[in-house]
Amino acid sequence: MRELTYASAYAEAIREEMERDPNIFVLGTDIRIRGGHFGQLKDIGKTFGHKRVVDTPISEAAMVGMSLGAALTGLRPICDLNFEDFYLGAMDEVVNQIAKVQYKFNGQFKCPVIIRASSGAARSTGPQHSQSFEAWFAHTPGLYVAMPSTPEDIKGLMKTALRGSNPVIFSTHKMLSSLKGHVPEHDYAIPFGQAKIVKPGSDVTIATYSIMVSKSLQAAAVLEKQGISAEVIDLRTIAPLDLDRIAQSVRKTKRLVIAHEAYRHGGIGAEIAASIGETVFDYLDAPIMRVGSKHSVMPVSPILQDAITPNQNDVIAAVNSVMEGVKV
Amino acid sequence: MSISSQDARQEGRYSFDSFDSQLLKRFLKEMLRIRVFEQRAEELTLSGKVVGGVHLAIGQEAVAVGVMMALKEEDYVTGPHRGHHILIAKGLETSKLMAELLGKETGIVGGRGGSMHMADASKGMLGVNGIVGASIVIATGAAFTAQYLIRDQAAVAFFGDGGANKGQFHESLNMASIFKLPAIYVCENNQYAVETSVEYSTAAEHIADRGAGYRMPGVIVDGLDVLDVYSAAKEARLRAGSGEGPTLIEAKTYRFKGHSIGDLENYRTREEVQEWMKNDPIIRLKLSMEELGLLDENGWNAMKTEVEQEIEAAVQFAVNSPEPNVETVMDHNFSAEVTEHA
Ligand SMILES: Cc1ncc(C[n+]2csc(CCOP(=O)(O)OP(=O)(O)O)c2C)c(N)n1
Numbered sequence: 001m002r003e004l005t006y007a008s009a010y011a012e013a014i015r016e017e018m019e020r021d022p023n024i025f026v027l028g029t030d031i032r033i034r035g036g037h038f039g040q041l042k043d044i045g046k047t048f049g050h051k052r053v054v055d056t057p058i059s060e061a062a063m064v065g066m067s068l069g070a071a072l073t074g075l076r077p078i079c080d081l082n083f084e085d086f087y088l089g090a091m092d093e094v095v096n097q098i099a100k101v102q103y104k105f106n107g108q109f110k111c112p113v114i115i116r117a118s119s120g121a122a123r124s125t126g127p128q129h130s131q132s133f134e135a136w137f138a139h140t141p142g143l144y145v146a147m148p149s150t151p152e153d154i155k156g157l158m159k160t161a162l163r164g165s166n167p168v169i170f171s172t173h174k175m176l177s178s179l180k181g182h183v184p185e186h187d188y189a190i191p192f193g194q195a196k197i198v199k200p201g202s203d204v205t206i207a208t209y210s211i212m213v214s215k216s217l218q219a220a221a222v223l224e225k226q227g228i229s230a231e232v233i234d235l236r237t238i239a240p241l242d243l244d245r246i247a248q249s250v251r252k253t254k255r256l257v258i259a260h261e262a263y264r265h266g267g268i269g270a271e272i273a274a275s276i277g278e279t280v281f282d283y284l285d286a287p288i289m290r291v292g293s294k295h296s297v298m299p300v301s302p303i304l305q306d307a308i309t310p311n312q313n314d315v316i317a318a319v320n321s322v323m324e325g326v327k328v
Numbered sequence: 329m330s331i332s333s334q335d336a337r338q339e340g341r342y343s344f345d346s347f348d349s350q351l352l353k354r355f356l357k358e359m360l361r362i363r364v365f366e367q368r369a370e371e372l373t374l375s376g377k378v379v380g381g382v383h384l385a386i387g388q389e390a391v392a393v394g395v396m397m398a399l400k401e402e403d404y405v406t407g408p409h410r411g412h413h414i415l416i417a418k419g420l421e422t423s424k425l426m427a428e429l430l431g432k433e434t435g436i437v438g439g440r441g442g443s444m445h446m447a448d449a450s451k452g453m454l455g456v457n458g459i460v461g462a463s464i465v466i467a468t469g470a471a472f473t474a475q476y477l478i479r480d481q482a483a484v485a486f487f488g489d490g491g492a493n494k495g496q497f498h499e500s501l502n503m504a505s506i507f508k509l510p511a512i513y514v515c516e517n518n519q520y521a522v523e524t525s526v527e528y529s530t531a532a533e534h535i536a537d538r539g540a541g542y543r544m545p546g547v548i549v550d551g552l553d554v555l556d557v558y559s560a561a562k563e564a565r566l567r568a569g570s571g572e573g574p575t576l577i578e579a580k581t582y583r584f585k586g587h588s589i590g591d592l593e594n595y596r597t598r599e600e601v602q603e604w605m606k607n608d609p610i611i612r613l614k615l616s617m618e619e620l621g622l623l624d625e626n627g628w629n630a631m632k633t634e635v636e637q638e639i640e641a642a643v644q645f646a647v648n649s650p651e652p653n654v655e656t657v658m659d660h661n662f663s664a665e666v667t668e669h670a
């Protein structure tokens with residue numbers, strides 16, 4: 001069985017697809033030689049050269065806007081913004097332009113723009129390098145949002161992005177870069193909108209994605225020893241969101257905890273909780289609980305950062321609280 | 329301030345004699361088609377038939393026509409919120425544009441876009457835009473495609489003097505210049521961004537001066553003189569096609585109407601407007617052609633009748649077209665094309 005890191009599985013997807021399709025190109029800062037700030041595309045520049053791995057000035061609006069213009073005229077750009085925080089210089093291009101162009105022009109154009117950036121907190125990345133904006137993007141019609149948590153998924157989801165015709169916000173988590181895992185040898189693509197049960201269980205459903213998948217699995221292992229069987233679902237994409245899979249699981253387990261690193265306040269967890277409440281309320285034996293970051297700017301101090309960012313203990317606590325109903 | 333065709337001739341950008349009469353007639357007729365289209369659009373707006381806001385480009389026809397006639401048909405174009413003249417000059421059908429203003433199913437984008445969001449993929453018209461500055465970056469990307477695919481195509485961004493103060497302008501000019509992209513940046517300096525005058529908003533004396541900072545020619549043209557615009561755009565197109573990179577063209581022009589329909593226009597004087605209107609680009613070309621014996625009263629009347637008939641037919645088509653089907657309201661948020669090999 002072949003193991004790759006999350007970062008190298010990502011690069012492998014891009015290399016294979018660039019070989020298949022000459023219209024795929026990558027643009028970003030410090031991308032050709034260095035391979036991006038996370039080394040996420042090491043060696044791609046050497047293989048494909050400066051025509052297809054394009055170093056740009058630090059001009060986020062132009063990078064994203066150019067990607068749109070290139071996509072409308074037949075190319076398939078992968079725009080690499082390094083940190084998710086840097087989207088903000090191009091939010092107009094993302095929300096007002098890319099997300100709307102297919103609809104407002106009545107389907108005349110395709111818009112296969114992929115924008116990749118790293119979200120989430122790493123050690124001491126602080127206020128302006130640790131944010132997770134997926135709720136903003138998922139809130140906007142016209143954007144797909146992929147949040148892979150494993151090497152296998154990052155490759156399969158990236159291939160789907162590169163073979164589709166729609167804009168994709170491809171959000172990778174900083175702390176997952178060196179995560180190792182099985183990656184199939186054969187060519188495969190993972191469709192968007194299909195959540196995956198990564199650990200079956202019968203007492204409680206934990207719906208999660210990105211970095212919180214591994215933390216939820218750790219939590220589930222601890223809970224197992226306490227005699228609680230948690231079903232962990234990796235959503236993989238949050239737009240589209242596989243609410244059916246979550247609802248199906250909740251019908252079985254009767255309890256739901258949602259876990260993500262982004263802020264709990266106004267986060268995707270709120271959307272899932274409300275939607276599940278609307279559809280399978282009658283099955284629930286306990287209130288739905290959400291785990292997410294406290295609503296604060298991220299400090300640099302590791303101790304303070306940990307106090308804001310959710311971890312496996314927060315997941316365990318949430319599960320315990322929804323289980324209290326049966327213990328009585 | 330007024331700029332006469334005399335100024336342009338003094339600069340020696342063109343000589344009137346070098347244009348054949350057929351070409352001159354095309355310039356005149358295209359400008360007239362735009363003018364009549366917009367006059368009818370204004371009437372329809374005032375009578376409540378148009379859905380959404382409308383920004384007229386009456387007075388600015390020469391910029392769109394002059395640039396477009398210098399381009400190849402397959403060149404890409406983007407434009408700002410004030411864009412009917414650009415869309416018509418690019419060859420989009422006036423009937424579909426009119427139907428779009430009325431929000432009809434037969435509109436160029438099916439009633440989804442209205443005045444500020446029209447496009448035609450089949451004609452390389454990548455869209456006008458409701459966001460100031462957005463047209464600039466999108467054209468930069470289209471120019472990137474032309475270079476990447478080694479096609480003899482250029483991409484032109486139209487934008488206003490207001491748009492020239494957005495970051496997208498500066499990011500695009502720098503990017504296009506270092507990559508030597510086949511891009512042409514056309515600033516229609518109509519002197520105002522809503523009610524803010526360009527003198528107030530713009531630190532540079534001329535927007536064209538900013539070209540120097542990005543190592544590209546910054547050319548000033550008389551935006552009320554279609555031949556001056558055309559001549560400068562021809563040169564820019566040649567540069568783009570020969571790999572020399574982008575050009576910034578600043579067309580000094582004026583909008584004869586308010587910012588949008590209903591504008592009270594209390595930020596400028598009636599005298600100022602009238603001074604500029606003395607140089608109406610259509611009348612000006614018509615008079616020059618008459619002077620040289622290239623057009624007579626009959627020719628002009630025939631041209632006018634033909635144009636009025638076309639636009640009247642467009643209005644009838646628009647008025648008689650059906651409303652969009654409500655069942656399609658969610659269509660095209662995403663392309664329906666399925667992923668290959670998934
Ligand atoms: C980013 C952005 N800011 C503000 C507006 C509101 N707005 C619409 S048109 C306009 C003036 C634009 O002036 P200019 O670019 O000179 O074009 P003109 O209207 O003169 O043709 C403004 C401020 C907008 N549409 N987009």
